[in-house]
Amino acid sequence: MSASLLNQIEYSASHLFAALVLLGSFALIYQRRMVGMFNAFAFQATALAAAAAWEAYVQAAPHLYVTAGLTFVLKAVVIPLALRRIVRKLDIHRSIEVVIGIGPTMLAGIALVVLATLLVLPVMPGVAAIAREELALALAVLLIGLLIMITRRNATSLVIGFMSMENGLILGVVGVAGMPLVVEVSIALAVLVAFIIFGLFLIRIRERFDSLDAHYLESFRGERR
Amino acid sequence: MTADLLVAAAALLVLGFAGALWPRPDGAQIVVYGGSAIAAAALAGQALLALLGGGAATPVLTLPLGLPWVQAHFRLDALSLFFVLLLNLAAALVSLYALGYGRHEEAPHRVLPFYPVYLAAMNLVLAAADAFSFLVSWECMSVASWLLVLAQHREAANRHAAFVYLAMAGFGTMALLFAFGLLAGAQGDYSFAGMRTHDLTPVLAGAAIVLALIGAGSKAGLVPLHVWLPLAHPAAPSHVSALMSGVMTKVAIYGLVRIVFDLAGPPQWWWGALIMTVGAVTAVLGILHALLERDIKTLLAYSTIKNVGVIAIGLGLALVFRASGIGDFAALPFIAALFHALNHSLFKSLLFCAAGAVAHATGTRDIERLGGLIHRMPRTAFVALVGCFAIAGLPPLNGFVSEWLMLQSVFTSPSLPQPLLKLIVPVAGVMLVLAAALAAACFVRLYGIVFLGRPRSPDAAAAGETDAVMIWSMAAFAALCLVCGALPAPAIGLIEPAARAMVGAGLPDGGAGWLYLAPVAGKPSSYSGAVVLLAMIGFGLAVALLVHRLGWRSLRRAPPWDCGFPSTDPTTQYSGSSFAQPLRRVFGTVAFRAAETVDMPDPGETRPARFALSLWDPAWRFVFNPCARFVVWAAEHLNALQFMTIRRHLSFMFATLIALLLAVAAVAR
Numbered sequence: 001m002s003a004s005l006l007n008q009i010e011y012s013a014s015h016l017f018a019a020l021v022l023l024g025s026f027a028l029i030y031q032r033r034m035v036g037m038f039n040a041f042a043f044q045a046t047a048l049a050a051a052a053a054w055e056a057y058v059q060a061a062p063h064l065y066v067t068a069g070l071t072f073v074l075k076a077v078v079i080p081l082a083l084r085r086i087v088r089k090l091d092i093h094r095s096i097e098v099v100i101g102i103g104p105t106m107l108a109g110i111a112l113v114v115l116a117t118l119l120v121l122p123v124m125p126g127v128a129a130i131a132r133e134e135l136a137l138a139l140a141v142l143l144i145g146l147l148i149m150i151t152r153r154n155a156t157s158l159v160i161g162f163m164s165m166e167n168g169l170i171l172g173v174v175g176v177a178g179m180p181l182v183v184e185v186s187i188a189l190a191v192l193v194a195f196i197i198f199g200l201f202l203i204r205i206r207e208r209f210d211s212l213d214a215h216y217l218e219s220f221r222g223e224r225r
Numbered sequence: 226m227t228a229d230l231l232v233a234a235a236a237l238l239v240l241g242f243a244g245a246l247w248p249r250p251d252g253a254q255i256v257v258y259g260g261s262a263i264a265a266a267a268l269a270g271q272a273l274l275a276l277l278g279g280g281a282a283t284p285v286l287t288l289p290l291g292l293p294w295v296q297a298h299f300r301l302d303a304l305s306l307f308f309v310l311l312l313n314l315a316a317a318l319v320s321l322y323a324l325g326y327g328r329h330e331e332a333p334h335r336v337l338p339f340y341p342v343y344l345a346a347m348n349l350v351l352a353a354a355d356a357f358s359f360l361v362s363w364e365c366m367s368v369a370s371w372l373l374v375l376a377q378h379r380e381a382a383n384r385h386a387a388f389v390y391l392a393m394a395g396f397g398t399m400a401l402l403f404a405f406g407l408l409a410g411a412q413g414d415y416s417f418a419g420m421r422t423h424d425l426t427p428v429l430a431g432a433a434i435v436l437a438l439i440g441a442g443s444k445a446g447l448v449p450l451h452v453w454l455p456l457a458h459p460a461a462p463s464h465v466s467a468l469m470s471g472v473m474t475k476v477a478i479y480g481l482v483r484i485v486f487d488l489a490g491p492p493q494w495w496w497g498a499l500i501m502t503v504g505a506v507t508a509v510l511g512i513l514h515a516l517l518e519r520d521i522k523t524l525l526a527y528s529t530i531k532n533v534g535v536i537a538i539g540l541g542l543a544l545v546f547r548a549s550g551i552g553d554f555a556a557l558p559f560i561a562a563l564f565h566a567l568n569h570s571l572f573k574s575l576l577f578c579a580a581g582a583v584a585h586a587t588g589t590r591d592i593e594r595l596g597g598l599i600h601r602m603p604r605t606a607f608v609a610l611v612g613c614f615a616i617a618g619l620p621p622l623n624g625f626v627s628e629w630l631m632l633q634s635v636f637t638s639p640s641l642p643q644p645l646l647k648l649i650v651p652v653a654g655v656m657l658v659l660a661a662a663l664a665a666a667c668f669v670r671l672y673g674i675v676f677l678g679r680p681r682s683p684d685a686a687a688a689g690e691t692d693a694v695m696i697w698s699m700a701a702f703a704a705l706c707l708v709c710g711a712l713p714a715p716a717i718g719l720i721e722p723a724a725r726a727m728v729g730a731g732l733p734d735g736g737a738g739w740l741y742l743a744p745v746a747g748k749p750s751s752y753s754g755a756v757v758l759l760a761m762i763g764f765g766l767a768v769a770l771l772v773h774r775l776g777w778r779s780l781r782r783a784p785p786w787d788c789g790f791p792s793t794d795p796t797t798q799y800s801g802s803s804f805a806q807p808l809r810r811v812f813g814t815v816a817f818r819a820a821e822t823v824d825m826p827d828p829g830e831t832r833p834a835r836f837a838l839s840l841w842d843p844a845w846r847f848v849f850n851p852c853a854r855f856v857v858w859a860a861e862h863l864n865a866l867q868f869m870t871i872r873r874h875l876s877f878m879f880a881t882l883i884a885l886l887l888a889v890a891a892v893a894r
Contacts, residue, residue, distance in 0.1 A: 099872070115883070119890045143883075150876045158871075
């Protein structure tokens with residue numbers, strides 16, 4: 001096997017995994033039911049873990065395996081299971097209320113991908129192609145995560161959108177060679193902390209208002225409309 | 226010298242604490258003002274010696290203060306040394322004055338702690354050699370003076386003045402911050418030495434100049450950023466007013482000179498044209514305001530605005546010559562501007578001290594309630610007369626010399642290549658002449674109404690002479706005015722090192738000796754204050770002798786000419802308002818839309834006739850009131866942002882992010 005062919009395979013595979021993460025984002029957009037959203041999120045996290053593992057192999061950077069493992073265990077297994085348990089235990093309404101219809105949201109998501117590509121490709125012409133493309137995809141994932149946060153009414157969707165943004169961040173981080181492990185661990189922990197905080201919020205909202213509509217968060221903050 | 230200055234500044238800060246903690250107010254006065262006078266006198270003496278020795282720049286002194294990667298740099302070059310001399314000379318004498326004046330202070334505990342801090346901060350501004358320590362010292366100066374303006378905070382007018390001052394000071398410092406940010410360049414080197422080596426693009430350098438003009442100009446009182454000055458300067462106790470008007474405006478001028486002549490690199494001609502235009506407008510509007518003002522201290526503050534305008538005209542002209550490649554001509558207006566700064570610090574401090582003495586003796590600052598004080602306060606009246614002569618630009622005093630030099634530089638200037646400058650330079654010269662003439666009228670009015678005639682109120686009739694300490698410190702100011710006017714050449718010798726450092730040239734032949742001042746090479750114009758003084762004394766004695774020898778023979782006593790109106794009431798005298806009326810009608814109707822309304826009762830009515838005068842300041846009308854309305858409007862509408870849902874907050878962030886990314890994508894194309 002020649003070196004160029006090996007390079008091509010490396011390039012294509014990391015591209016593939018990054019694209020799978022992005023696919024996960026789109027899968028998140030078109031979910032109408034809570035459980036489907038958890039599944040899509042688990043799928044995205046799995047793809048991210050695979051991407052991180054592949055980068056670890058390509059860059060010969062063993063600490064990325066740790067990232068991959070953390071991502072898989074936390075985001076693909078623990079968090080979706082925990083969320084599913086909360087939903088079941090609290091007997092929360094299982095459907096998702098959308099602010100903007102799914103079709104327009106998908107179109108907006110595609111526009112974001114175009115924007116991210118247009119943005120990253122010319123801005124960093126000197127960087128290796130592999131890092132550039134991954135960065136463009138990572139930025140797209142991040143933006144779509146934010147889009148999910150603002151186009152869904154449920155508090156649970158807020159959590160999922162937020163963690164999807166984190167996924168985009170990690171995808172960008174693992175694509176760059178030489179990123180120290182500390183950062184990844186801290187990011188993973190931050191996500192966990194955010195999960196705990198959001199979970200706490202959900203439980204408290206449930207206790208007080210018997211609903212998971214984020215609308216109630218506002219009155220909880222003591223603000224008026 | 227730099228280390229000495231820092232030690233003196235530290236000592237002044239300690240004095241501030243002493244002023245706050247000293248148990249007895251009388252002792253605190255002596256400690257604070259005496260200590261300040263000693264520190265300032267020591268610094269002035271050192272600066273004088275250093276300037277006489279050629280004014281070589283001291284090495285940079287780096288202190289491990291402030292931001293760790295910037296540190297605090299201090300350095301004194303010829304320009305800083307000249308301003309250190311100017312500052313501390315006035316500060317020493319004003320502190321001496323305060324030894325007497327402070328005894329009458331209503332609330333000494335609100336003045337004593339801040340006064341030495343204020344002096345220290347001004348000194349540190351002059352010594353700073355990096356943007357960080359410059360701005361920190363500048364802000365300390367602003368805040369200390371703001372606290373001093375608030376010393377008599379129970380009067381609503383003073384609180385308003387302090388509020389306007391604080392807003393303008395913050396705005397000005399922000400502009401300076403951005404100016405330094407531009408000058409520091411992409412590398413972010415905030416030391417002055419680093420800024421000198423940066424090459425900025427013309428657009429960025431021009432933006433830095435405009436920002437510096439806004440920042441330093443708002444502190445110096447350039448139109449239209451002058452509105453706080455006539456409010457805040459009179460609100461402070463008189464000795465602080467003297468420092469704010471006489472000295473702090475010069476510190477602002479120093480900041481402008483430092484940035485424009487030193488840090489910004491090779492100048493462009495429009496910088497000078499801009500500064501000159503602003504200066505000309507400032508000079509005329511400032512003195513017109515002063516002419517119409519009734520409050521002594523406010524009048525003096527407006528006159529400060531005029532003098533700052535005059536200084537700005539000189540600096541702008543010097544910049545124009547330097548940018549046009551005729552640097553030899555730049556020295557004269559530059560020296561004239563700095564000499565005028567020195568002179569103004571002397572006579573304006575003197576006049577504010579005299580105003581403080583009058584206000585204390587009579588309890589009022591309204592000139593319409595004063596009059597006849599020359600009989601009740603003869604010594605104060607004499608030193609105030611010297612100050613009025615000096616500020617009105619009469620020979621042989623110092624105000625004449627610097628304005629004469631300024632006019633020499635305008636009217637002997639070579640023709641410039643830019644057509645716009647061919648228009649601006651002569652017009653600025655004409656405005657300068659107009660401002661000088663109006664200043665003479667203004668101070669004839671001030672002196673005539675306050676000191677001559679008969680008392681217009683019982684307060685003025687009951688006034689008495691002030692303390693000996695105050696008289697002596699004012700006499701020292703007057704003596705300095707006379708020395709600088711009679712022997713200007715040695716004083717200008719102190720400025721020459723600064724001129725050589727900033728514009729690269731001095732006067733030809735060093736101004737031709739100590740007796741005569743010949744500023745323009747190859748032209749016959751020259752001036753000797755000493756000769757004029759001797760001639761005036763000689764002629765005066767001769768006339769006095771003649772009058773006494775010949776005049777007394779036909780002496781007869783008779784009632785004075787009363788214009789056929791034999792009333793003895795003091796209100797039949799000229800008032801300040803009536804004296805200013807002709808000029809108000811000529812200029813005020815255009816500049817301030819002055820309108821007089823007379824409410825005349827019908828025959829048979831018993832109510833009195835009323836005369837009302839309305840003026841408005843174009844700066845408030847066109848700049849500040851619209852700004853204030855916009856801020857209030859924007860605040861009301863932006864308030865809605867605070868009460869949005871989480872999702873809307875996120876949507877705003879999302880939209881902002883997308884907009885910024887689109888902008889980046891568009892730029893990167």
